[in-house]
Amino acid sequence: MAEIDRQALDRVSLKIPILSAVLTEDTLAFRRSRPLLGILALALVVAVALPLINITIIFPAYSKLLIATIETGAVRLAAHTIPPSEKYGKLTHQSMESPRLLADIYRLEKNFELLKIGLYSPEGATLYSSDASEITTINKNPQFLRVVAKGGIDSKLGTTTKPGPGGLKKRVDMVITTVPLMNDGEFLGAFEFQFDISDVKSNMDRFNTYATYGSIITSLCILLGVIGLLSKESSRLKALRQADRLRADVDRITRHDLKSPLVGALNGISYLKQYTETNAEQREVLDEMHNTVIVGLDLINRSLDIYKMETGKYQYTPVGVDIASTCHQVAADLSGLAAERNVTIRIIREDAPEDEADALYVAGEEPLCYSLLANLVKNGVEASEPDRTVDIILSSNGEVTIEVHNTGAVPETIRDNFFDKYTTAGKQDGTGLGTYSARLLTRTMGGDITMRSSEEAGTTITVTLPKHDSTETGA
Template sequence: MAESGRRDHTARIPPGGLRWLILLGRRHGPHSYPLLGILCLAVLCAVALPLINALVIYPTYTKIMIGTFEDSARRLAVLTIPPSIKHARLGPAVLDTPRFLADVYRLETDFGLLKVRVLAPDGMILYSTETAEIDTVESGPEFRDVVAKGRRYARLGVLHSEPVLGRTTTIDTVAAFVPLMRGNDFLGAFELVFDVTGPKRELERFNLYATAGSFVISFALLGVVLVLIRQEAAKEHSRHQAEKLREDVEQITRHDIKTPLLGVLSGITYLENFTDLDADQREMLDDMRRAANTGMELISRSLDLYKMETGTYEYLPGEVDVLSVCRRVTNDLSGLARRAGVIMETRFEDKPLAREEVLVLSTEENLFYAVLANLVKNSVEASGLGDKVSVHLRADAGKGEFSAAVHNPAPVPESVRANFFDKYATAGKRTGTGLGTYSARLMVEVMGGRIHMDSSEERGTTVTVTLPLKPRT
């Protein structure tokens, strides 16, 4: 029977590489949020860094390289134009001088230019390294829309040499147009074509190394994070298995301990019915019966809590006079309060609770008693000599709610305020198990209500239970 009630915490975890990642996100998952954040960052870097290299860094360096050759073209063009024609519109008569042709030839040979062209304002090619282009017209949009308006322009290109022994050589080039201006008057332009094969290859090599390096760094970081996450998941799995084992042992113990208690009760009944007992012996047997019944009740309540945890508890509400239950709780705990020197007060609608007052709710009496007794007992135990524990009861017909607020002047330690209703959360109680407020929360939720705690150094601590006045349909 105990075996059938066990929960298999690992049965729903799929096998394979995702097992440890799923385990990491289980009960204590928030402890691993920093590792999961680093994992996401590593994945983002692995994807983003190569993209940044390809879409930002490499185009930027290419643009810088083109700009450098464009600026060199401007300086070379200025040096090549003879001073006598520097401010004249370029035409056949102006450029047909031995000095100009010599300067152009020297420009080609000394600076290793692949091509030089001189263009008139209307786009006619006055001079070109490729003589077949002379007297033709440059009609490209770059010349018409950019260069002719006085702005420099450069573009990256490729030249293919004539095949030699079946092989064609590819040369990377930068073609730079340099306009010659006199004020706003366009005088003509130079086009200089540079061989940039070497620099471009170096740039591509740099981009390749940068991309590969970013991949290596990102995936190394990713690997380290995955190892850390796997280690964390293994620890979490071990904790999870230990908790499962503890719960299984508790289930078996709760189930099996009933047998000897039933034997004790049977023995007490036999002694009462079939033996001669004096008054002291009967009083002792009564005490033994009460102790055994208390043990049975505690075991039954423990089993009920387990069913609440697993969602298998069968809630059977009935008509309950909750004010009568409140009076019974205060009476049952009055002895504990007297021994602790604590004053107890119960009020209904801001007035002392009278014996004749009645308020019937649809709930389960044992659950309501257990919740209220638990909270009042905790408040008494947390209070000091001369402190007052008050229970404020209120029925709000407008909201359709009944509330019971238990207050004591002692604040809850800050270390447990955030997880006050969590399992095993306790502080300041030498024999505390951390199950009281947790079980109260479970029972209130089963009853369809809410439970809330407010605590501060100035106001003390108030735990409020809110239940519906009418049963939910």
């Protein structure tokens, strides 16, 4: 009966920290906010990237498309301007004596409102130009011999000025296109056309400006919206944390107040045992009640200690603890649970013959060591199939190593966060605090805890604790 009561109280003790501990909502909140943070990052990228894309990709693409369209028109103009008599021979100064060629060039200047027309010989001599001062000069543009003379079209954007209203100079955007005249791969000469694109470029620049501003405004709206959502989420999480802290304070006070009636019950039991005549059966019941109340007080104190460990307020005072004796005590206390599940608990000493008299001291606190091992062994028993064993393996080599092994495997879904708070699987009444408190207790005592698990080898939890010089214990 005492064993059953102890197990029931132990289950209660596992549930108490869930209310008392400072919840790790910051980590969970960060994970929940990741989509919003992702959207925020995306909005920032878009706000910066869209203007850059417009400047580095879209604007140049529009310009290239405009130039390509004008090049197509320039090729057609050149083909229709050269009379049939001049299509198969190289252009020379004598070619300009053709009345038809001059008439066609004149019509181009007037009908298409070209800024300038130039006609060049294969050597680059200017045979004709709308600017009479350029006639007989040599075209020194490097692209003329490198591109045009080999049959390529040379086009580029440029600007010039022309008289405007009131005698003011007016800026003009233009495309300068030089079109070669070829015959069976032979370079005969070239036309140069200067097209006025001021209106087209102005409209294009206006469109691109509106598109850039629109993308920036859209990105900023998304950015502000996400910032607003993050701010709202932050306020909500802050309120939750405040509520959790308030609840933790209330729970802590409640647990502290629970000690008073338990102490009263303990005094009453002690009075009945000392001053009341009882038979053997009644004395056994009173002894069990006395032990159960003691365990209850110990569990309440332990849950308060867990809270202090989480908040860094626990006053840790290490002494020499015989971990071997503690293991035997844990095995004895959990023997009832093990018997119910038909599981055997074994204690194995790897550094010495198995003998309960062989002490093995660690630097720690006895209640913490007991709680740590009780959690791990209890979990091992509950995870084992019938007719299996749970081994507690002790060894010492500079540090004391305690391995708790059972034949069951931890589900793969929780192996990576096995020691995290509220991690549990396969238990209807599981709280996910057993392994969490085990890690907390181990680290409080300056040790380390790890887990390895597989379907073939089962599960082994390894705890390392600092060794204590047994001569200092007086043992």
